[in-house]
Amino acid sequence: MVPYKNLSNPELESLKFKLQQEYDWIKASGLSLDMSRGKPSKAQLDLSDGLLNSLKSNADCIDENHLDCRNYGEMEGTPEARRLMAAMMGVNPDHVIVLGNASLNIMFDNISRAFTHGICGNAPWGLNSKIRFLCPVPGYDRHFAMTEYFGIEMINIPMHETGPDMDMVEEYVNNDSTIKGMWCVPKYSNPQGITYSMETVDRIASLKPAAPDFRLFWDNAYVIHSLYEPDERDFLPEIFAECAKYGNEDMVYEFCSTSKVSYAGAGISAIAASPRNLADIKNHMKYQTISHDKINQLRHVKFFKDFEGMKEHMKEHARILRPKFQLVDEVLTRELGGLEIGSWINPRGGYFISFEANEGCAKEIVRLAHEAGLVLTPAGSAFPYHDDPLDTNIRIAPSLPELDELDRALEVFTTCVKLVSVDKILSER
C-alpha cells in the first residue's frame, strides 16, 4: 500500500470523495455499536454461572477458620479466599485482604485514607499543599479520574514497549517528595496491553522515594488475563519479591479482582501489601466496616476450587476473547497496513487495543464514528485531565461485541480513520 502522505493532492481528493461516500452510506445504515468499555461479553459471563449455586447449603458457609460466614467477622476475608487471591498475585496469603466486589473501591479508599489520616504515621496528604502522582500514559481513565477528584496533580510519564519511561520515573520519585504515588497496570496494561519488562520492574523495585509515604498503586487487573497458551504469555516478575531485594516492600499496594474472571459486577477483590502496610490498612479499615461479603468469597472458592481451576477457567475466557483481538489486528492490518495513518500494538492479553492515529486526528475519528453509530471511549480518556497532548490515542475495547458486530464496528472505525487522516493531510498541505 502507498502511504497516504505520498499521494498527490488530486489522488487524496479523489480518495476523500470515495471515503466520504462510504462513510455516508455507513451512517445512513443506522448502526448502533459500542466498543467504549472493557466489559466482558455474555458468553464470558456465562462461564461463571456455576457461581450462582456453588454454595449448596449452610454447611458450605463455614470457612476454614470454622467461622459461619453468614455472620459478622473476619475483616481480612476467609482463609481460602485469601489463598486464592494470593495465588493470583503470586504472594503470601497472610499479606492479602479480600474485600468486596470492586478493586477500584479499594484504591479509592487507600487514597482517601491517605488524605484524611496519612499512611503509616506520615502526615495526612490533606495537610500538604501539593500531592503529585506519576501517570504512565496512555493509562486507565478511572485511575486518572479518581486522582483528579482528590486534587492530586498528575504528571504524564510516556509508556514505551518496556513500560513507563524509567529515567523520568527515577528522576521524579527519587528527588521530589511531592510525588506520593504512581499508577501502574503492569501486565497487559490498559489500554496498550504492554507488560513491564524485567528491567523496568527491577528499576521500579529499586526506587529510593524521596517521600516516605510514596506508594506504587500496582493495579494487577489483568494478571492472569492472557489470550494465548502458556509459552506465548507475557511474564511479569512478582513485585514484592523484587522489592524485597532492595528492602522496599513497604512501597507497594497491589490490587486485583475477579471482575474479569467471574462476574464484572459481582466478583471479589483483594489488596496485597507488606505486613507494615497491612497492619496500617487494617487499623483504619476497622472503623469502616465489620467485614466484607465472605459468602461471595466462599462462593468463588467453591466454584474455582483452587488457582489451577481458575487458570483453566481463564483459558475459556481466552477462547472467547482471542478471536476478537485477532479480528481487530486482521482488519486494521488489511485496511490500514502501509498507509502510515495509524499504528497499534497487538497485545497478548488484557482487554484493550490502543490505536495511535496521526497527530491531531483522534478526537475527530471518535466524533465521526459516533455520528455513524459506533461509540468509542472518548478521545483523550486515557490521559490525565482527558488531555491527550498530541490527540492521537484511541482505545479499542473488543470484548463486548459479538464477532460479526465487531467486524462491522471495525469497518466503521477504519473508514473514519482513513477519512480523517486524508482530510488532515490535505489541510496541512
Add this chain to the structure above:
Amino acid sequence: MVPYKNLSNPELESLKFKLQQEYDWIKASGLSLDMSRGKPSKAQLDLSDGLLNSLKSNADCIDENHLDCRNYGEMEGTPEARRLMAAMMGVNPDHVIVLGNASLNIMFDNISRAFTHGICGNAPWGLNSKIRFLCPVPGYDRHFAMTEYFGIEMINIPMHETGPDMDMVEEYVNNDSTIKGMWCVPKYSNPQGITYSMETVDRIASLKPAAPDFRLFWDNAYVIHSLYEPDERDFLPEIFAECAKYGNEDMVYEFCSTSKVSYAGAGISAIAASPRNLADIKNHMKYQTISHDKINQLRHVKFFKDFEGMKEHMKEHARILRPKFQLVDEVLTRELGGLEIGSWINPRGGYFISFEANEGCAKEIVRLAHEAGLVLTPAGSAFPYHDDPLDTNIRIAPSLPELDELDRALEVFTTCVKLVSVDKILSER
C-alpha cells in the same frame, strides 16, 4: 424484696459472703459465654438460606432495566432492590441507592467524603478546625468509634424514654455551626431499644441548623425489627415526610440494611436521601466505584419477593428472638427486682437490652463477669471515648446464645451485679 441500701452492715456482709461463694462456684465451673455483640444466632441465619440459590440461572440475573447484573453498571442499584429497600424505610425508591453488604461503610464514606470534599458544595470538613457531632447516649459504639477516628468532637446528649434530650439538641444545632452531625438510631435504639416519640421526631424535623452542612445520620438499623405483633409495635414517623413539613429534607441521610434480616455478613445496604443530597452523593461515588454487587441485590429480591415477604420473614426472626428478650426480663426481674441495684427497659424490638447499674458499678460488673467466663460488651462502649461518666451502663446482647446458655449467662450476670452492688454500698458507708 428489700432494697440493698436498706440492709444493715452485718446483713450486707453476710449477703456478700454468700454471693462471693456463688460467684466462686460459677467461676470454677469454667464457663465460656458471649453476650458482647448483636450477632444473629444460627437459627436466625438459617431462615435466609433460601438466598443461597434464589437465582436459578443467568436468566434470573437480568433486572427490570433489562440490565445483565453480572456485568458492570447501574451504580444506584437495581430498580427492584431500590424498591425493596425503599419500602423498608417507607420512602420513594427514586431517593434510594442500594449498595454493598454494610451500611456502616456507607456512613463512613459519607463522613470521609465530607472531610475531603464537603457536602453539597460546602467547605470540606477537613478545612475546619472544629467539627462536632451530637451523640445521644448510650448509643452505638461503632458510630462513636468512627466519629472519634475522624477527630470529630463528640457531645453527649442524654436519652430519655422519648428519645434524645431535644432541648439540648435544639440549643446546639440551631445555634452552633460547628455542629455538623447527629447520630440517631431512631427505632429500637442501640442499646436501649427506645423509639423516638412523635414529638421528638417533629422537633428533630423542625431543627434550623446553624451549619448548612449539618446532617442527621439516621441509622434506621432496626426499622422492621419488632419482637411483637403489629399492634404491639413501636411507631416511628417517616423522617423525610416529617422534614418535608419544614422544607428540611436535605438535613437527613437515612441508612438501613438487611444485616439483621438476611445474613449479617452478606446482606445488602441502602442510603435514602433528598434529590439534592443524592445527586451530591452520586457525584462523588462515581469516582469510587463502577457499581455495587447487583447480583446479591437480585438474590435478595428473589428471596423475599417483596416487602410483604420481608415482613413475614421478620416474624420468624421475632419468634426466635422474643423468648430471649423475655428471658432476660424474667431473670432480671426475678433476681434483681426491688433490690434497687439496677434498672432496664424491656424493649419491643431491636437487638439489645440496656442495663443501668448503680453508679460506679458497671466496669466492675463487666470485669467480674469476664473473669467468670461471660464476655459482655466492655463497660463504657456505649459512650463517646468509651467514657460512661457515671459508670452505670452495660449492654446486654441476647441474640447469639441459645436459650439455655442465655439463662446461664444471666445467672452469672445477676450474681456479678449483686456482688458488686453490695461491695459498693458497703464501701460508701
